Amino acid sequence: MLNADSKELVIQDSTAYVPGSPTKKITFAELGRIAYNNQSLLPKGFEAGLQITYYYTFAHAEPFLTPGPDRRVRAQFTFAAGAHAAVVEVDKETGKVHVLRYLVVGDNGTILNPKVVDGQIYGSAAHGISVALGEGFVYDSEGQLLTLTLTDYGKSSTLETPNIEVVHHPVPSHFTPLGQKAAGEGGAIPSPACIASAVEDALKPLGIKVRELPLSPEAVWRLIQEANQK
Amino acid sequence: MTPAAFDYYAPSSLKEALGLLSSYKEDGKLLAGGQSLVPLMKLRLARPKVLIDLGRIPDLNTIAERADSIVIGALTTHAQLESSDLLRTRCPLLPQTATTIGDVQVRNQGTLGGSLAHSDPAGDLPASIMALGAQIKAVSAKGERWIKAEDFFLGLLTTALEPDEILTQVKIPVSNRIKTAYLKAAQKAAGFAVAGVAVCLDLAHDGTCRDIALGVTGVTDKAYRAHKVEQKLRGKKLDSRLLHEAAAEVTDSIDVNEDINGSKEYRSHLARVYTIRAILAAQG
Numbered sequence: 001m002l003n004a005d006s007k008e009l010v011i012q013d014s015t016a017y018v019p020g021s022p023t024k025k026i027t028f029a030e031l032g033r034i035a036y037n038n039q040s041l042l043p044k045g046f047e048a049g050l051q052i053t054y055y056y057t058f059a060h061a062e063p064f065l066t067p068g069p070d071r072r073v074r075a076q077f078t079f080a081a082g083a084h085a086a087v088v089e090v091d092k093e094t095g096k097v098h099v100l101r102y103l104v105v106g107d108n109g110t111i112l113n114p115k116v117v118d119g120q121i122y123g124s125a126a127h128g129i130s131v132a133l134g135e136g137f138v139y140d141s142e143g144q145l146l147t148l149t150l151t152d153y154g155k156s157s158t159l160e161t162p163n164i165e166v167v168h169h170p171v172p173s174h175f176t177p178l179g180q181k182a183a184g185e186g187g188a189i190p191s192p193a194c195i196a197s198a199v200e201d202a203l204k205p206l207g208i209k210v211r212e213l214p215l216s217p218e219a220v221w222r223l224i225q226e227a228n229q230k
Numbered sequence: 231m232t233p234a235a236f237d238y239y240a241p242s243s244l245k246e247a248l249g250l251l252s253s254y255k256e257d258g259k260l261l262a263g264g265q266s267l268v269p270l271m272k273l274r275l276a277r278p279k280v281l282i283d284l285g286r287i288p289d290l291n292t293i294a295e296r297a298d299s300i301v302i303g304a305l306t307t308h309a310q311l312e313s314s315d316l317l318r319t320r321c322p323l324l325p326q327t328a329t330t331i332g333d334v335q336v337r338n339q340g341t342l343g344g345s346l347a348h349s350d351p352a353g354d355l356p357a358s359i360m361a362l363g364a365q366i367k368a369v370s371a372k373g374e375r376w377i378k379a380e381d382f383f384l385g386l387l388t389t390a391l392e393p394d395e396i397l398t399q400v401k402i403p404v405s406n407r408i409k410t411a412y413l414k415a416a417q418k419a420a421g422f423a424v425a426g427v428a429v430c431l432d433l434a435h436d437g438t439c440r441d442i443a444l445g446v447t448g449v450t451d452k453a454y455r456a457h458k459v460e461q462k463l464r465g466k467k468l469d470s471r472l473l474h475e476a477a478a479e480v481t482d483s484i485d486v487n488e489d490i491n492g493s494k495e496y497r498s499h500l501a502r503v504y505t506i507r508a509i510l511a512a513q514g
């Protein structure tokens with residue numbers, strides 16, 4: 001397109017150009033427009049679109065997942081870490097749990113796109129809270145599934161989902177090229193345990209231990225009833 | 231999730247609607263807000279051959295004040311009940327109840343008449359209509375009649391309306407002495423009542439209960455009046471001990487529902503708790 005040899009090209013500031021030839025110059029944006037929208041300007045025989053596929057090989061992968069001398073296995077290449085804290089209020093009469101405050105400190109390594117990472121944390125924590133407080137498959141004595149629709153499944157809506165406060169504490173990974181770790185599961189995994197612990201704490205005077213989820217209003221009410229009978 | 235095929239009519243007068251209803255009989259179904267009927271049609275639990283949309287009939291969604299009553303058109307939406315200044319001052323129980331129904335979209339579409347005619351065992355408005363001692367007007371090609379709220383709900387999705395009748399109005403006696411409240415334990419997704427209690431309370435200056443009416447929903451196959459509880463409270467001062475004693479009878483001789491939202495035992499307990507809470511809320 002620039003009638004230049006690829007070796008002559010310099011790529012800088014989102015532009016490809018030939019030094020010393022002011023007309024031999026094209027910005028990435030323009031290149032993109034041509035590659036996708038005006039293929040007639042492409043050199044003959046050149047396929048439309050701009051694509052490249054590259055497979056990154058993780059340097060620290062363990063080929064056979066066999067435990068080392070310390071009896072550990074590196075099953076994942078990178079890990080995110082997070083800590084969750086919840087303040088809940090339990091209605092002693094009905095067993096209903098209200099989440100008053102919910103905090104997440106996340107270590108997702110180097111954050112590449114903050115909005116996406118926050119979205120992952122909000123979504124996964126909301127999911128975990130919902131799992132703790134209502135979601136579940138319920139079967140009747142004949143084995144018939146009773147929770148067939150989202151109306152019955154017990155998923156929390158935005159109305160029951162607390163505002164999730166996020167603090168980032170990124171520690172770059174030594175093992176990935178950009179120091180990135182992961183997001184998503186870091187929000188979903190601790191949240192059910194966090195809610196369960198908060199409910200135990202709220203009901204501490206009764207000495208209640210939560211052994212099962214979901215903590216539906218009736219389930220919590222039953223725990224309270226059992227504790228009161230002791 | 232697609233309804234079976236149906237024919238659609240949008241009559242522009244009540245007379246025309248009654249004519250359609252009497253010619254199609256069981257094959258015809260009235261459509262108001264569609265918030266209960268359409269989901270049933272999508273699941274093909276209802277397959278009406280003909281839908282008769284009431285939405286174009288004029289004057290069915292007005293709220294009018296009479297000397298000692300308020301008359302509300304059947305097509306008045308939950309959102310209209312919620313925001314009506316007249317109701318807020320003269321009959322706050324209806325706005326108090328309507329606010330708790332479903333979500334904004336449902337309240338913008340769903341109607342008072344549809345809610346009563348559908349007689350959902352977990353619907354909110356039936357409880358309040360019972361507590362208010364309202365009367366329900368049923369019109370057919372042959373004539374019209376008023377049905378007492380207490381005689382209106384017959385069972386699961388069944389009312390005293392005949393197949394050729396249209397519910398057109400609800401008349402509610404009002405008095406400035408009455409204090410009201412509606413409270414419910416709500417199902418998680420849709421917000422229907424697991425147990426809901428509506429209270430109309432007439433208290434003397436010294437705190438004696440002159441009169442009380444309690445409408446209960448979500449608990450059995452239809453909304454009902456908790457007469458036993460009312461009797462225990464009438465003429466008495468409502469202290470905490472008496473309230474607990476009386477509320478204990480709210481599900482006496484009632485066949486309590488059991489489903490994924492609550493066992494019989496838990497529902498009965500909720501009915502007691504919400505009876506007390508609703509009375510306390512009405513007292514203010």
Ligand SMILES: Cc1cc2nc3c(=O)[nH]c(=O)nc-3n(C[C@H](O)[C@H](O)[C@H](O)COP(=O)(O)OP(=O)(O)OC[C@H]3O[C@@H](n4cnc5c(N)ncnc54)[C@H](O)[C@@H]3O)c2cc1C
Pocket residue numbers: 259260261262263264265266267268269284304305330331332333336339340341342343344345346347348350352353354355391395396397398420421422423
């Ligand atoms: C997501 C969701 C959440 C909801 N949550 C709640 C809730 O929390 N509490 C609650 O109480 N309800 C709830 N509802 C139901 C809602 O209140 C409905 O609007 C109401 O029950 C039916 O009113 P409608 O106007 O939509 O009636 P439609 O669905 O149009 O009709 C219902 C039935 O009544 C008949 N009918 C309607 N109007 C008349 C009339 N004038 N005369 C004779 N028959 C008539 C119809 O033929 C049909 O059989 C919810 C609905 C949805 C979809």
